[in-house]
Amino acid sequence: MSYDLIVIGSGPGGYVCAIRAAQLGLKVAVVEKRKTFGGTCLNIGCIPSKALLYASEMFEEAGHGMAALGIKLPAPELDMPAMMKHKQDTVDANVNGVAFLLKKHKVETFTGHGSIGGAGVVNVTAQDGTVTALETKNIVIATGSDVAKLRNSKGETITIDETTIVSSTGALTLQKVPGHLVVVGAGVIGLELGSVWLRLGAKVTVVEYLDRILPGMDGEVAKTFQRLLEKQGFSFKLAAKVTDVNPSESGGASVSFEPVAGGASQSLGADIVLIATGRVPFTEGLGLETAGVALERGRVVIDGHFATNVAGIYAIGDVVRGPMLAHKAEDEGVALAEIIAGQHGHVNYDAIPGVVYTQPEVASVGKTEEELKSAGIAYKVGKFNFTANGRARAMRHTDGFVKILADATTDRVLGAHIIGFGAGDMIHEIVVLMEFGGSSEDLARTCHAHPTLSEAVKEAAMAVEKRQIHA
Ligand SMILES: Cc1cc2nc3c(=O)[nH]c(=O)nc-3n(C[C@H](O)[C@H](O)[C@H](O)COP(=O)(O)OP(=O)(O)OC[C@H]3O[C@@H](n4cnc5c(N)ncnc54)[C@H](O)[C@@H]3O)c2cc1C
Numbered sequence: 001m002s003y004d005l006i007v008i009g010s011g012p013g014g015y016v017c018a019i020r021a022a023q024l025g026l027k028v029a030v031v032e033k034r035k036t037f038g039g040t041c042l043n044i045g046c047i048p049s050k051a052l053l054y055a056s057e058m059f060e061e062a063g064h065g066m067a068a069l070g071i072k073l074p075a076p077e078l079d080m081p082a083m084m085k086h087k088q089d090t091v092d093a094n095v096n097g098v099a100f101l102l103k104k105h106k107v108e109t110f111t112g113h114g115s116i117g118g119a120g121v122v123n124v125t126a127q128d129g130t131v132t133a134l135e136t137k138n139i140v141i142a143t144g145s146d147v148a149k150l151r152n153s154k155g156e157t158i159t160i161d162e163t164t165i166v167s168s169t170g171a172l173t174l175q176k177v178p179g180h181l182v183v184v185g186a187g188v189i190g191l192e193l194g195s196v197w198l199r200l201g202a203k204v205t206v207v208e209y210l211d212r213i214l215p216g217m218d219g220e221v222a223k224t225f226q227r228l229l230e231k232q233g234f235s236f237k238l239a240a241k242v243t244d245v246n247p248s249e250s251g252g253a254s255v256s257f258e259p260v261a262g263g264a265s266q267s268l269g270a271d272i273v274l275i276a277t278g279r280v281p282f283t284e285g286l287g288l289e290t291a292g293v294a295l296e297r298g299r300v301v302i303d304g305h306f307a308t309n310v311a312g313i314y315a316i317g318d319v320v321r322g323p324m325l326a327h328k329a330e331d332e333g334v335a336l337a338e339i340i341a342g343q344h345g346h347v348n349y350d351a352i353p354g355v356v357y358t359q360p361e362v363a364s365v366g367k368t369e370e371e372l373k374s375a376g377i378a379y380k381v382g383k384f385n386f387t388a389n390g391r392a393r394a395m396r397h398t399d400g401f402v403k404i405l406a407d408a409t410t411d412r413v414l415g416a417h418i419i420g421f422g423a424g425d426m427i428h429e430i431v432v433l434m435e436f437g438g439s440s441e442d443l444a445r446t447c448h449a450h451p452t453l454s455e456a457v458k459e460a461a462m463a464v465e466k467r468q469i470h471a
Contacts, residue, residue: 010098010102019102047090056195056199152245168189174272
């Protein structure tokens with residue numbers, strides 16, 4: 001069998017690339033080693049985590065948020081099997097949706113481990129060991145990422161058993177609410193999954209190597225976020241280096257850590273330990289060495305057009321440089337399919353939003369203040385608090401603010417950071433503005449419906465020139 005394009009991996013990078021290429025008239029196949037399509041995102045990432053975040057948020061709302069609105073409810077009761085069924089139903093609907101879309105676009109699918117047998121050949125090894133060799137003009141590596149391993153102070157890998165010491169995958173399938181959940185790593189995944197179990201009744205302690213949470217995000221937003229999470233019940237041990245995690249004989253596990261600056265070692269007992277210290281590109285068993293495809297720190301090296309150093313072999317998504325985000329992988333999939341089809345696909349890496357789906361949400365796009373300062377770029381700041389927004393008051397969601405960063409000379413918007421209810425949806429008008437190279441004045445002069453939370457975005461844009469009306 002011969003194809004124009006074979007994509008290895010069916011995550012948001014791979015399946016989107018395959019569908020776009022098929023739309024453009026190419027003969028396409030996808031190889032996936034999992035039983036279901038959709039990759040990390042749909043099976044064990046974005047989608048199941050958001051199903052549990054929403055369900056646990058509703059549980060928290062029903063327990064604590066209703067009385068102030070004049071709605072009296074008895075204390076809610078947790079039905080864990082039903083909540084997990086909601087999560088699984090959501091995953092099933094999404095992965096089946098991808099299978100339907102691939103079929104609709106006549107993308108052929110192969111279940112098995114894909115490896116590159118040289119330029120133009122992909123070998124698919126099925127579970128029973130049968131190998132099928134497929135010929136193709138182009139190969140796309142879209143094999144995604146895996147959980148980063150954590151090492152103890154002796155350099156040994158800490159074993160993740162997915163029952164007591166878990167990765168995000170195990171944290172999405174716990175059978176009961178842990179008494180004490182210790183999360184190692186204060187990044188997006190650790191804080192989202194920590195929120196799920198905190199809302200359902202766990203005590204949650206987060207141990208983080210850096211002296212701040214949400215590394216890479218705007219410092220002021222991270223500080224506010226930490227304060228709000230502490231108000232919800234989170235405990236943080238910052239600037240703390242985990243030196244070991246060991247299962248206890250009595251069940252549970254203990255986490256040893258010491259101050260990064262040096263000092264006495266401490267330990268915490270936990271029912272469950274979630275290791276959430278990041279993800280690493282996944283290229284195991286792909287045959288990249290034999291094919292001569294270059295890697296750098298585990299990532300497949302690509303040029304500005306997603307091409308590796310071997311002609312006819314490309315790579316996209318978590319397996320290459322850039323933020324490990326589903327929508328970044330999708331956009332790269334579309335751009336690459338268009339390039340292979342002879343068009344001019346392109347991704348604007350300066351306008352890729354990032355969202356933390358907690359309550360409140362945190363959303364950002366473009367540069368942080370820290371990045372602008374270190375690059376020596378002069379900028380103006382416009383900020384507006386949700387306490388001064390009528391809709392936020394009506395909904396009792398007044399925590400947080402919108403911050404817009406604009407170039408001091410040209411007024412072009414360089415970055416935006418929102419912490420607040422619905423931040424993940426609100427950020428997109430600023431993403432569109434940045435895509436078009438817009439200024440804070442463009443945003444400030446755009447009519448926004450009243451009363452909406454989005455008016456805070458407009459007011460923050462007006463605040464860049466200190467002419468906000470409602471503060
Ligand atoms: C808990 C969690 C929550 C997340 N939440 C979000 C979120 O809210 N928003 C967001 O943008 N991102 C989120 N992410 C990140 C997101 O899941 C990834 O950025 C995204 O899935 C990357 O897409 P991808 O196509 O590059 O790879 P993946 O989705 O990892 O897909 C790669 C696929 O390739 C397959 N594969 C690998 N090797 C082979 C092989 N040799 N042969 C055949 N198949 C192979 C794998 O089985 C997998 O299905 C989350 C991740 C996790 C873990």
